[in-house]
Amino acid sequence: xxxxxxxxxxxxxxxxxxxxxxxxxxxxxxxxxxxxxxxxxxxxxxxxxxxxxxxxxxxxxxxxxxxxxxxxxxxxxxxxxxxxxxxxxxxxxxxxxxxxxxxxxxxxxxxxxxxxxxxxxxxxxxxxxxxxxxxxxxxxxxxxxxxxxxxxxxxxxxxxxxxxxxxxxxxxxxxxxxxxxxxxxxxxxxxxxxxxxxxxxxxxxxxxxxxxxxxxxxxxxxxxxxxxxxxxxxxxxxxxxxxxxxxxxxxxxxxxxxxxxxxxxxxxxxxxxxxxxxxxxxxxxxxxxxxxxxxxxxxxxxxxxxxxxxxxxxxxxxxxxxxxxxxxxxxxxxxxxxxxxxxxxxxxxxxxxxxxxx
Numbered sequence: 603x604x605x606x607x608x609x610x611x612x613x614x615x616x617x618x619x620x621x622x623x624x625x626x627x628x629x630x631x632x633x634x635x636x637x638x639x640x641x642x643x644x645x646x647x648x649x650x651x652x653x654x655x656x657x658x659x660x661x662x663x664x665x666x667x668x669x670x671x672x673x674x675x676x677x678x679x680x681x682x683x684x685x686x687x688x689x690x691x692x693x694x695x696x697x698x699x700x701x702x703x704x705x706x707x708x709x710x711x712x713x714x715x716x717x718x719x720x721x722x723x724x725x726x727x728x729x730x731x732x733x734x735x736x737x738x739x740x741x742x743x744x745x746x747x748x749x750x751x752x753x754x755x756x757x758x759x760x761x762x763x764x765x766x767x768x769x770x771x772x773x774x775x776x777x778x779x780x781x782x783x784x785x786x787x788x789x790x791x792x793x794x795x796x797x798x799x800x801x802x803x804x805x806x807x808x809x810x811x812x813x814x815x816x817x818x819x820x821x822x823x824x825x826x827x828x829x830x831x832x833x834x835x836x837x838x839x840x841x842x843x844x845x846x847x848x849x850x851x852x853x854x855x856x857x858x859x860x861x862x863x864x865x866x867x868x869x870x871x872x873x874x875x876x877x878x879x880x881x882x883x884x885x886x887x888x889x890x891x892x893x894x895x896x897x898x899x900x901x902x903x904x905x906x907x908x909x910x911x912x913x914x915x916x917x918x919x920x921x922x923x924x925x926x927x928x929x930x931x932x933x934x935x936x937x938x939x940x941x942x943x944x945x946x947x948x949x950x951x952x953x954x955x956x957x958x959x960x
Contacts, residue, residue: 644771645891646918647939654936660919663933669733669923674725677907678748681722688715689837689853696846704848711852716860717904720868723861724908725749727916730761733923746826754830756822768920771873772891774884779805780866781873781892782884784960793863805885868905871896871953872913880960893917895947902950914946 649660692711696704725734729745732738745757766777779802783789792798834857841850875892878884893914896902902911909916909924915931922930934943 643768643917643920644773645893647942649919652934652937652939654933658933660930660933663929664919664922664926667922667926667929668736670925671735673925674728674734674923678722678725681718681907685715685718685722688718688856689849692849692852693841693844693846696848697844701846701848704846705851708848708852708855711849712855712860715853715856716864719752719856720861720864721904721907723749723752723865724910726753726755726757726760727764727910728908728923729757730764731921731923733921746829750826751829751833754827754833756826759823759826768917771893771917772889774886774888776889777805778869778873779885780869782878782889783866783870784874784878784880785867785870785954785958786960789866790863793866794859798866799862864905867954868910870957871950872910874957876956891917893946894953895943896953897947897949899949905950914943 653659688711692704692708692715695707695711726745726749728734729741729749732741734744734749735741742757750757750760763777766775770776780798783798789798834853838850838853841847841853872894873889873892875890878889895914896906896911898911905911906913909927912924912927912931915922915927915934916924918934919930931943934940
């Protein structure tokens with residue numbers, strides 16, 4: 603990674619330069635090694651060096667596999683429906699039985715809403731890789747209006763941050779840090795009271811991701827945050843004015859407690875090594891790249907939507923739409939890397955049971 607570090611940092615900070623698709627996940631010739639294929643992504647093989655028995659290569663197949671846009675937007679729409687049903691239930695309980703009973707029910711409804719809220723936010727990764735729409739400008743506008751507005755983020759800012767995660771997975775320069783901690787009860791409490799949110803904020807700040815050199819980038823971030831505040835205000839204000847404040851509490855719990863915890867937990871299950879030690883600071887000591895493949899049961903499909911249940915594939919080829927992961931996995935299982943994929947297969951519960959030991 604050291605050979606390309608300077609250009610990577612420039613791309614990551616200068617988000618205005620990301621109008622074109624960033625480097626594809628397939629390996630590129632390394633001039634320093636006489637054209638030997640290499641990959642920028644830790645833990646990933648050089649995909650363009652792989653061939654099936656009939657001589658097919660992934661780059662050739664990939665060019666014939668555009669994202670299935672209809673399936674993608676159906677997935678997003680269904681998750682919004684689940685979220686809306688949860689909010690409607692919270693309002694109905696407050697209206698019918700009063701805020702006292704609504705407050706008792708609020709934590710349970712918050713888990714439902716927080717689950718689907720987190721599920722929707724996962725699609726920001728598809729947006730970061732230009733997989734919401736074939737037109738890049740429309741992709742970013744849709745990302746801002748449909749996904750990023752939920753968390754007050756700007757897609758160009760997020761894209762810079764997210765690409766550093768792919769480039770430095772498991773390294774001390776990784777911009778994602780939740781997998782540095784084990785999914786213990788203590789971590790759950792720290793996440794729910796905001797301690798871990800501060801860690802994440804501090805890590806992003808130290809990575810230089812909030813110090814954009816261009817005024818336009820800073821303005822985008824401010825506008826994105828303002829839009830997020832307005833979005834949540836537009837949801838909460840009518841509910842409070844109607845007197846259903848217990849439903850507002852449920853929404854706040856979903857967004858401020860359940861969503862951050864589930865997001866951190868998912869990342870831990872995807873990337874934390876079972877050999878990781880709880881007393882090691884992985885911002886100073888490399889953790890190592892770890893990726894997993896989770897099952898296809900209904901829970902995994904919901905919790906790990908947008909392709910995250912097959913997270914290894916996402917890190918091996920980030921620019922491929924999750925709607926084409928069947929084809930990607932099918933190709934890889936016909937190559938010499940099939941044992942690596944099978945070795946990474948597990949379930950969310952099995953991974954949690956091992957990692958929760960600390």
